[in-house]
Amino acid sequence: MDDFNDYNWIDITDLVKESTGALFPGQMIRNKNFTLFDSMAALEIMNSKMDTGYVDPEFKDEMFSIDTEINLEQTIYIIDELFKLEV
Secondary structure, eight states: OOOGGGSOOOOOHHHHHHHHHTOOTTOOOOOTTOOHHHHTTOOOTTOTTTOTTOOOGGGGGGOOOTTOOOOHHHHHHHHHHHHHHHO
16 A cells, blocks of 8 residues: 555645635536546535534524533433434
Protein backbone atom coordinates (compact mmCIF):
# COMPACT_ATOMS: atom_id res chain seq x y z
CA MET A 1 0.00 0.00 0.00
CA ASP A 2 1.32 3.43 -0.90
CA ASP A 3 2.26 5.75 1.88
CA PHE A 4 -0.11 8.70 2.35
CA ASN A 5 2.80 11.12 1.99
CA ASP A 6 3.78 9.69 -1.42
CA TYR A 7 0.93 11.56 -3.10
CA ASN A 8 1.13 15.16 -4.30
CA TRP A 9 -1.83 16.52 -2.37
CA ILE A 10 -3.05 20.07 -3.03
CA ASP A 11 -5.08 21.96 -0.42
CA ILE A 12 -8.30 23.12 -2.12
CA THR A 13 -10.07 24.33 1.02
CA ASP A 14 -10.04 28.01 0.01
CA LEU A 15 -11.15 27.19 -3.54
CA VAL A 16 -14.11 25.17 -2.28
CA LYS A 17 -15.13 27.87 0.20
CA GLU A 18 -15.03 30.54 -2.53
CA SER A 19 -16.92 28.34 -5.00
CA THR A 20 -19.65 27.30 -2.58
CA GLY A 21 -20.36 30.94 -1.78
CA ALA A 22 -21.48 31.44 -5.39
CA LEU A 23 -23.79 28.40 -5.47
CA PHE A 24 -27.57 28.61 -5.49
CA PRO A 25 -29.84 26.02 -3.79
CA GLY A 26 -29.86 22.84 -5.87
CA GLN A 27 -26.45 23.44 -7.44
CA MET A 28 -23.40 21.37 -6.61
CA ILE A 29 -19.68 21.21 -7.19
CA ARG A 30 -18.74 18.00 -8.94
CA ASN A 31 -15.96 16.22 -10.75
CA LYS A 32 -16.45 15.93 -14.53
CA ASN A 33 -16.49 12.13 -14.08
CA PHE A 34 -19.29 12.21 -11.50
CA THR A 35 -22.17 9.89 -12.49
CA LEU A 36 -25.65 9.11 -11.22
CA PHE A 37 -24.22 5.88 -9.84
CA ASP A 38 -21.84 7.95 -7.73
CA SER A 39 -24.74 9.99 -6.46
CA MET A 40 -26.21 6.94 -4.74
CA ALA A 41 -23.45 7.23 -2.15
CA ALA A 42 -23.46 11.03 -2.00
CA LEU A 43 -24.91 13.19 0.74
CA GLU A 44 -27.00 16.25 0.15
CA ILE A 45 -25.75 18.95 2.46
CA MET A 46 -28.54 20.99 4.07
CA ASN A 47 -31.15 18.37 3.09
CA SER A 48 -32.90 17.39 6.31
CA LYS A 49 -33.36 13.79 5.14
CA MET A 50 -29.78 13.22 3.96
CA ASP A 51 -27.55 15.51 6.03
CA THR A 52 -27.17 14.09 9.53
CA GLY A 53 -25.75 17.37 10.79
CA TYR A 54 -28.54 19.54 9.40
CA VAL A 55 -30.50 21.64 11.90
CA ASP A 56 -33.71 23.19 10.59
CA PRO A 57 -33.60 26.94 11.33
CA GLU A 58 -37.17 26.68 12.66
CA PHE A 59 -35.98 24.36 15.44
CA LYS A 60 -32.49 25.78 15.93
CA ASP A 61 -33.35 27.43 19.25
CA GLU A 62 -34.75 24.15 20.61
CA MET A 63 -31.30 22.59 20.83
CA PHE A 64 -30.34 21.29 24.25
CA SER A 65 -27.10 21.11 26.09
CA ILE A 66 -25.40 17.72 26.23
CA ASP A 67 -24.36 18.69 29.74
CA THR A 68 -27.98 18.49 30.92
CA GLU A 69 -28.35 15.90 33.65
CA ILE A 70 -31.19 13.39 33.37
CA ASN A 71 -32.64 11.18 36.06
CA LEU A 72 -32.75 7.38 36.12
CA GLU A 73 -36.31 7.20 34.75
CA GLN A 74 -35.36 9.36 31.76
CA THR A 75 -32.24 7.28 31.15
CA ILE A 76 -34.24 4.03 31.15
CA TYR A 77 -36.80 5.57 28.80
CA ILE A 78 -34.09 6.58 26.32
CA ILE A 79 -32.48 3.13 26.45
CA ASP A 80 -35.88 1.46 25.94
CA GLU A 81 -36.59 3.66 22.92
CA LEU A 82 -33.19 2.86 21.42
CA PHE A 83 -33.75 -0.87 21.92
CA LYS A 84 -37.13 -0.62 20.18
CA LEU A 85 -35.44 0.97 17.18
CA GLU A 86 -32.87 -1.83 17.05
CA VAL A 87 -35.45 -4.63 17.02
